[in-house]
Amino acid sequence: MRNPGGFDFERWALQRGVAATGYVRESPDNRVLQAASGVDALRSKLSTALWAAMGGDGPLHRESRYLRALAVADTRGLDEQDWEVLRATGLSHLIAISGLHVGLVAGFAALLMRLLYRGLPGLGLRLPLPISAALAALVAAFGYAALAGFGLPTLRTVAMLAAVVLAVLSRRAQSTWQVFALALLVLLLLDPLGILGAGFWLSFAGVGWLLWCLPGRETHWLRWRSWLHVQWVASLALLPLTVWFFGQASLLGFAVNLLAVPWVTLVVVPLDLLATAALMVSLNSLAKPLLMLSAWAMNTPMQWLSDAPQWPLARLFLSEPDGLNLWLAMLAAAILLLPRGVPGKALAGFLLLPLLWPRSEVLPPEHVDVHVLDVGQGLAVVLRTAHHSLLYDTGPRFGTGLDMGEAAVVPALRALGIPRLDRLIVSHGDADHAGGMTAVLRAFPAPVSSSATRQLPAAQACQRGERWQWDGVDFEILHPPEHFPYLRNESSCVLQVRVGNTALLLPGDISSQIESRLLRDYGDALQSEVILVPHHGSASSSSANFLETVRPQLALVSAGYRNRFQHPRETVVTAWSESGAQVLNTAETGMLRVRLDRTGVSVPSTWRQETRRFWSAPLDE
Template identity: 45%
Template structure:
């Protein structure tokens, strides 16, 4: 009897198992060594050749995928800047690999090193470096080679509830160091790289800007070559509020439109010259032309994940066409997924991976084949947009903290207009810049007019209710359950009880919320680097004390950290905003927070400084929320208004069994003046004055307050040396548990009604991942 042939799992099952194996590694706090992972990978690969059962091969595929992802993760971490080189000036020669961005006189860009040295010693820098050049004397250009003196550090980001993970993004994008350019006589441009797609992108972007003007060009450049440097923070805010961010930069659908244009061009050639069919079959030539055009467009787009995924799917169809085989949608998607995971398993760390593959997969699963006629096409379009809005909402909440319900209506109008009008006109205009220059201007002007009309509509829709919904603590199981519920809800006819899929959204829509009881409260000292931001919540009220820094680019940590954290914590409204004083690291994000919550009462330490208005905080002013007393103990009415740091609002928050003291940037003189006021029998938690400066936290102050917990809000490796070693020692000698947001990330504090204050969570420690320092 013949031996039973070996069974191989289906392509879709293999891709699903490979994805599960790759994903399993990303939850590890540490990774196995490269040697161990390599040995396991070889053993699993060899073992997969022998079993007769498909289930054993699937198990082997899971191990192979996990080991392959672990190898990539470990190598990526090993390539990071050595710790010994942090804060040291090094010389680097390399090439600029993206489109440099200018904000005023400051430049930012990514440099890929060719050579690096410290003194006379060559050092190894294997990976990209994200750089800032403050007050750059010249504007760096794409594809240029430079020699620069750099001050570098390992990638490190702020860790907060609802915040983005900069260290994860750095690993996924191959960023091994971050830093800035130091002034030096040896800085200079060395020449140009021979062939570089970024240079073509910059040239095309410049041509668009020259033909239609800077303002009209900002959106067209993003659609043509993925150049988003001209987009403002308001532009991105409008896009997120309408759920159309995927349409601004080049999306996978736009690559598909480019491929269709390529096939259409070949079809027109064959129609004009029928004799071409005698030399080569039309369909393989059409398919190859579509792949070539899509590939060229993807290169100009910067080869982002959505474009790569679409390009791989097109390649599968083209290969099948050339081999005269049929390639179904599920097979093409599975092959594209496998290809992405093999080439770059760390792509699972990006939101684009999940939005891209989940969106296409759900469309294939849930949308029936459209009938003929305009009505059928419109019905399918409406159903597709409804599916994308509902099904991708849980994933958007997981990665971004917010989602848009208005996106359904916005995309119904924006998606067809951008994909079938604006993008084709823009690409045709770019092509005409090379072959028929007089036509380029009118085509781009038409594209700009259509885009501007649409953008005007989106600006108004961004003010509607439902543009920014958030869910506190949307855990991974809630997201998976809601996504599965969406697939069930929109499944083709024949599946029973489809309406019950809506119930899968209930855990996401109605998450549990731990509300403090009367006389108790909670506080979160957020990780805002070298600055301060604190959220305090009682049973029914919320207060924000300080809002982090603002930057020359227009970005501020009120927008980037405080608001996402409030969303993640389930805060619907805040009742009071306290800005301790006017320094940027405390007041920089105040305008963003005030704009979101205009009805909040505002108290300012320096009313004459800053972008928001409000009442001056004065010692003696007090109020009570839910059994918790809030009172200002500084500054007094007669204090010098020009004191700066010493004008900081000092706020005492007193619960039934504990007290939180928020001190801003007060110095030694204010500490001495407050010693009589600060005595309190309740256990005290303290935000360390002035981030732990050696000129604050005097011995008398520390002895008087005697905090059980002292927290310094400071930046990692900040240039001021905060918190100073002598200050840390002083608190620890007094019996205080000392913590710093630079080390712990955001810190959650609990002040129960009948127990001493305690730390409930330290974000960097409790959310350990192998890519975090």
């Protein structure tokens, strides 16, 4: 699925070497073909042990969710609310096992080696302490990185540590920049496609900026002024990339990280890792109190921050920036981080403005932009006039927990620069149209209209004859009439949008029976330059009389790629094409965009074509 602001699954799959996806249907005949083994099995076993030590399904079962994430990179226990808090406070990086965690393990291993040499001085005659400590640190770091799934930040730390160990073994001094460059080269050789992920750029950019801003400076991490400087460098330097990759900036991040990073690093993580080590050697009686203490240390401040997503100005959501704004922001960061005394340095802050307050396109009156989002087998259409926005349907929510309202619709609204919704129309109550409603309303509170008022108590009835005008654009509900029984698809709210003589028709999931009713009631008034093909292109809709009356230039289809319903049906696509319409399917094009005004319809644009990547392949083969 391809939408502005949304997760790019194709990029993710390419980076991880995923060639195909599938799922296993539940069946009593399912059986395990082979028991899991290796590091992944050990990680799963440790995660289960951490969960069990905290009481399993007992009252404390949720208390282990952060501990499992910090110890073995198992984030399955974190729900969407947890992630929202982490994003709002800028603490997401703390949950991902990073170089900081690996460095702690390496440092602890080196400390143990020093203690061993102090107890057994004769060991120094066989192998010097610096070499033993370096090797112990490297082995421990590699083992923990493997246990954590070899995430990119952990690999970066292991590579840099390996470069240091080589320098110790060869007795050749290496500068910090040489170590950094060697680690970068090694990771690119091991995983060239790693550059496609945000983690690569944030990880190496963060370290690079710190090296550039703190060259040769002895930093005392526990002194507040040094720590304040480090946090300022990290926050400002990574701001452009954070906005570029995630479309948001945490305004709380700087202040929260000042306290959270040392607390988690020096208190929570050591306790968690000690407890995990105790579980590995079956010292459960030692592990449990350590886990309880670690859980208290982590969960108490997180409870204080639980309402952070609702705090005013906690986060700044930004429309999708262009490349020029990114480069200007990076230049601004470089200038602002120059040493004191550089004249006019503060003026560089103005270069951040295009990124943080991008200019949004303002439509003139009597224009409407139509965005048919790519939400798979479902529907979500954004209509935007000069000063108003409307969302027609909210995308599906699947049984697996994937909510397209959260994953696609809300990010797209933010990336498109839409500050609010003036109205939400849910055509009917089926999950592929109403599934994302809760997520959408949580982010964009708006009055709701729907035919499914019993299923959606907060909604007002959507009824034929309702009309309103926004910025010279006319909106009219054509179906269902008052007192029409709720019949799911047949009760879909049918909306016609008109600018002068140019019209758009959104018929929801109506069948040919309701099409005939509309033809009887409205006749030639149904003629529209753009139509959303009824019911995703089902054979039960798009009757010949309906096609002949509507006569659109564009017939837009919202359907999932190779969906099990085989929507749109080939016969339906052929019928619309033969009626003179250009047929476009979101499954092949990504988000569709078209503009209507009094002069007619613009040439449609597709998000897949607008954001074409070198790995993109045509989907019409």
